[in-house]
Amino acid sequence: MHSAQPPLSAFGPGRHLQALDEQHHDPYQNDEKLSGPAVCEKCAAVYESGRWQWALPPADAVAVRCPACRRIADRLAAGYISISGNFAREHQEEIINLIRHAEIREKTEHPMQRIMSFRAEDGRLLIETTDVHLARGIGEALERAYKGDLTFHYNEAAHLLRLHWQR
Incomplete structure (x- = not known):
């Protein structure tokens, strides 16, 4: 079931990411839930x-x-982030730390966000x-x-997000 769309005025220029129902959009998500418990043979996440x-x-x-x-094995990302600008170059280490912390925060609760x-x-x-x-969360963390x-x-x-942040 899809949630109601917010009015168009709620989005700024270049912001077109809707609330997503991943079961219907992401080709890497199973159409149906697994019938029982499962464990990933690669990362040990548990379903x-x-x-x-x-x-x-x-x-x-x-x-x-x-x-x-x-996705990692297929080398097919769902989110692509590009960061540029003088500020980004001058504060690269600080920005990398912010991004790594955002990933750790998300991955702790959501193992599929890496x-x-x-x-x-x-x-x-x-x-x-x-x-x-995760891509959107990183972009919003940079902006904040x-x-x-x-x-x-x-x-x-x-089911692909391309994001660019610059300063």
Whole structure:
């Protein structure tokens, strides 16, 4: 069931990310819930009671590969973040720490939200994430902490978020 859309005036320029029902949008999420407990053979996240979590696997857990590990193996990110500008270059270490803390905070509660890659290229920081919500959370954390210009574009058909922050 989809929630009601907020009025268009609620979105600023370049902000087009809607509330997402991941079960219907993310091709890496199962269409149907797993029938019983499962454990990811790669990262040891546990699927139980309809969600992935960090826990000890039950004895009857089936070995599977979780959606985040499948994305990482396929090298197909859900979120792409680009960070640029003089301020970003001058405060790169501080910004990296903020991003790492945001990932740790999210990944603790939501094991499917992870950074896939993190690199510097042509004076920009480029980050790929396994989940659109983590990408958006990182962008909003940058904007809250340092202001700057945040723009993003969500492609619903591909379940893909491209975000750019600069200052």
